[in-house]
Amino acid sequence: MKPKQKFIPALIIAAVCLLPAAIYFGKQEKTYLYGLEQLSSGENMEAYRTFLSIEKYKDAGSYLQQMRTEDPLLPFRIAEKGSLVDFGHYEQDNDLSNGMESIQWLILDRIGEQILLLSSAALEAKPYHTESFDAVTWEESTLREWMNGYFYHTAFDQTEQKIISSVRNRNPDQSAVGTKGGADTLDRVFLLSESEAKIYFGNEIDQDMIGTARATEYVSHQDIETDEQGHVCWWLRSPGVYPYSAQFVDQEGKIYISGAYTDIDYQFAVRPAIWLDLKDQL
Numbered sequence: 001m002k003p004k005q006k007f008i009p010a011l012i013i014a015a016v017c018l019l020p021a022a023i024y025f026g027k028q029e030k031t032y033l034y035g036l037e038q039l040s041s042g043e044n045m046e047a048y049r050t051f052l053s054i055e056k057y058k059d060a061g062s063y064l065q066q067m068r069t070e071d072p073l074l075p076f077r078i079a080e081k082g083s084l085v086d087f088g089h090y091e092q093d094n095d096l097s098n099g100m101e102s103i104q105w106l107i108l109d110r111i112g113e114q115i116l117l118l119s120s121a122a123l124e125a126k127p128y129h130t131e132s133f134d135a136v137t138w139e140e141s142t143l144r145e146w147m148n149g150y151f152y153h154t155a156f157d158q159t160e161q162k163i164i165s166s167v168r169n170r171n172p173d174q175s176a177v178g179t180k181g182g183a184d185t186l187d188r189v190f191l192l193s194e195s196e197a198k199i200y201f202g203n204e205i206d207q208d209m210i211g212t213a214r215a216t217e218y219v220s221h222q223d224i225e226t227d228e229q230g231h232v233c234w235w236l237r238s239p240g241v242y243p244y245s246a247q248f249v250d251q252e253g254k255i256y257i258s259g260a261y262t263d264i265d266y267q268f269a270v271r272p273a274i275w276l277d278l279k280d281q282l
Contacts (some may be wrong), residue, residue, distance in 0.1 A: 085104070181238060206253075241257075
């Protein structure tokens with residue numbers, strides 16, 4: 001009888017160990033069934049959130065893919081301020097043989113069915129303007145021309161371009177000495193302004209979380225200075241203290257309103273910003 005008694009504690013231990021797993025999978029099954037119920041009731045956004053929480057369970061991933069196929073904007077419709085989304089493609093791993101990679105964006109703001117996106121990484125290294133000591137505003141800069149020309153047509157296909165809003169950007173004068181910011185501009189792709197940067201990362205916590213930007217592998221192979229974490233300085237569209245300077249954000253996420261010469265080539269990086277209008281259908 002004694003040998004049989006030795007197995008009893010082991011069976012109890014096994015049962016106790018399996019209990020949390022049973023509870024876990026029971027919750028997943030309950031969530032899964034709730035998602036199916038939401039889907040059958042036409043509550044697509046709610047169903048998407050539900051299946052996203054159990055993406056690896058059963059065929060939840062297939063349902064997610066099916067819903068994204070029917071409404072490609074669904075991931076954006078449920079995304080909240082501060083979350084990350086993928087949109088468009090651009091070279092980032094410095095391997096041209098495998099094509100361009102998905103661009104990851106940080107949702108800076110949400111107003112109704114419009115969301116403001118800022119690239120999470122620095123996607124290029126460019127001068128603000130190519131002419132040395134040329135008094136220039138954002139409206140006339142070669143960087144604005146490149147962003148709304150080459151970058152816009154390279155990074156986004158025609159379907160994606162349909163939901164990128166053309167926005168009127170104000171370009172206020174420099175806050176300290178009043179260097180002219182120039183006329184308002186209509187942009188699809190743009191840099192943040194001094195005032196926008198202060199709104200979205202004006203304190204130390206947000207400077208670290210939002211203001212700092214790492215260079216992609218593609219950018220880091222250009223002649224650009226990075227810190228130990230791979231962070232780079234990146235341009236704002238607002239003027240510096242001189243008419244041939246522009247403001248930038250340093251490697252620690254701090255705003256330099258005094259600016260730098262606009263013709264600094266491959267020293268400062270580019271973090272594009274765009275507004276998406278989710279009312280349109282892809």
